[in-house]
Amino acid sequence: MGLRDAHDVEGDVGLAEQTRVKEPPRFRVILHNDDVTTMEFVVQILRTIFHKTLEDATRIMMYVHTKGRGECGVYPYEIAEYKVYAVRMQAQRAGFPLKCTMEKL
Numbered sequence: 883m884g885l886r887d888a889h890d891v892e893g894d895v896g897l898a899e900q901t902r903v904k905e906p907p908r909f910r911v912i913l914h915n916d917d918v919t920t921m922e923f924v925v926q927i928l929r930t931i932f933h934k935t936l937e938d939a940t941r942i943m944m945y946v947h948t949k950g951r952g953e954c955g956v957y958p959y960e961i962a963e964y965k966v967y968a969v970r971m972q973a974q975r976a977g978f979p980l981k982c983t984m985e986k987l
Contacts, residue, residue: 907986909962911954913946913969914981921947923978928954931968956987 911932913924921943928939932954946952957965962984973980 906958908956909959909984909986910956911962911965912951912983912985913954914951915946916979916981919973919978919980923976927969927972931965
């Protein structure tokens, strides 16, 4: 390998170090309180869709219950969109009006 070849390789590495990949936007998934959906169902949703522990699910459920809304997690757009959809479908099947939304950070 000649001197010029070694320099070209170094130059490429330098470019790679300078190139930054932009992180995709993140979205907060929010549950909203209502007067019909049971606390047990909300805990079940938090455990099955958001993979929360029983303790975390209970804490989040109580926060939603007392504050009116609460964050379930922060995800890239497609994952957040899917989780909102999954909550709505499970709530609809169970006969609950549980509202789930997402908002950009």
